[in-house]
Amino acid sequence: MAAVDPPDVAGAESERLLRLVATALVRLSRLRTPGDPVYPDVVQAAYNHLVLVCLRTGRPAPGSVPQLARWAAARPLADWWPYLLKDQHIGDLRLVDADTGVPAQECLEWAVFAPDPAAEQIENALLKEALTLCRAAKAPDSYTAFRRLLIERPVLTGVELALLSADLDLSLLLDTVKRCYEPVTAAYVSQGRCTLCAGCGCLLVPLRDGGYACTLDRCRRKPVVVRERLEPGADGGLYLLTRPLRVFITGPGLAETGLERRLVRLGLDVAMWPNFDAYDLRVVFPDGRAWGIDVKDRANPALLGRTTTALRGEPPYDRGLLVVPFYRFKERDGYREVFHHHLPEGVEGHVSLLTDEEVVRQAKSTLARTVRRTEPETARPAPRTARIVQRTTPKPQGGQLDA
Ligand SMILES: [Zn+2]
Numbered sequence: 001m002a003a004v005d006p007p008d009v010a011g012a013e014s015e016r017l018l019r020l021v022a023t024a025l026v027r028l029s030r031l032r033t034p035g036d037p038v039y040p041d042v043v044q045a046a047y048n049h050l051v052l053v054c055l056r057t058g059r060p061a062p063g064s065v066p067q068l069a070r071w072a073a074a075r076p077l078a079d080w081w082p083y084l085l086k087d088q089h090i091g092d093l094r095l096v097d098a099d100t101g102v103p104a105q106e107c108l109e110w111a112v113f114a115p116d117p118a119a120e121q122i123e124n125a126l127l128k129e130a131l132t133l134c135r136a137a138k139a140p141d142s143y144t145a146f147r148r149l150l151i152e153r154p155v156l157t158g159v160e161l162a163l164l165s166a167d168l169d170l171s172l173l174l175d176t177v178k179r180c181y182e183p184v185t186a187a188y189v190s191q192g193r194c195t196l197c198a199g200c201g202c203l204l205v206p207l208r209d210g211g212y213a214c215t216l217d218r219c220r221r222k223p224v225v226v227r228e229r230l231e232p233g234a235d236g237g238l239y240l241l242t243r244p245l246r247v248f249i250t251g252p253g254l255a256e257t258g259l260e261r262r263l264v265r266l267g268l269d270v271a272m273w274p275n276f277d278a279y280d281l282r283v284v285f286p287d288g289r290a291w292g293i294d295v296k297d298r299a300n301p302a303l304l305g306r307t308t309t310a311l312r313g314e315p316p317y318d319r320g321l322l323v324v325p326f327y328r329f330k331e332r333d334g335y336r337e338v339f340h341h342h343l344p345e346g347v348e349g350h351v352s353l354l355t356d357e358e359v360v361r362q363a364k365s366t367l368a369r370t371v372r373r374t375e376p377e378t379a380r381p382a383p384r385t386a387r388i389v390q391r392t393t394p395k396p397q398g399g400q401l402d403a
Pocket of ligand 1: 198199201214216
């Protein structure tokens, strides 16, 4: 049947299979006993399905699950995929990174958007759990502290993890936090030490040639810089944030907090993850106008487009923006076009996609216009320090220009 299906049906089938295979590869990478010949159902099912399609389409099939994993690391997808891949970017994709042996970020993106990703959604459940607990306790600061922890401290020692119980904001979420981290495995240890990446604070993977590789895309395009070497057994052992949380929280989170720093430096008032994560940044200009910003650091613009919804409206903003780090646009031609092409009906026209560089540039020019507009009313623009002094009583709404 598939061989004579119209192309769109084959495309949909190909995509479904890609999600299954990606989910299987992610699951394989998380097995505690990699040599175990009994694979989880999701792995076996994906493999069987792939072999069936290969037989039907007359393409060579991988002889075993390990061979599938080897193909995924060693060969571009177009080389062994049983369907025609019209998207050349996907065709060039290696689902597993050959250097580190872990699934590529784009493989994780396909896995997360799989039709039945229950088992892969543990991390989503953890985030929801944190949100629910913080909402019930009316503790937005706890949620913000939780997000910052996952972004800024992807590696903790056992002692540090235990000490979080003394942190006023985080004590509420201690149990959830503990489940976000897992003990470091031998794959991260080389010559008795684990090595921290200076770019993201995650652990680097030691390579056979003596070098290191970071598993986050944002670090992969630059030479590796070592921040620190740690003893894996010291201070109660080392714990690393689970990989999906590193990819979907730490990675974009570093882009979010980087943008926060740049906008605060301009003198803007920035609130992070307002109203229990309605969106990522709320930026308020001196005239009271606000921008709502969501930051996504996604490798695949089609998957991003398809899952994009309008920003939530509370707290309100005058302009809603979706921001993707500039390097993604450099790494993939036509990122913006592919994204817009895949936006769901009804969302197109309501979402502006910008790079982080563009947001900062536009914020600067908006700020300059705002200051010019307000200039005639005030005798002259007050320097920042003076404005802070001016509002000792009463505190104006929003608490601008604190930073
Ligand atoms: Zn890194």
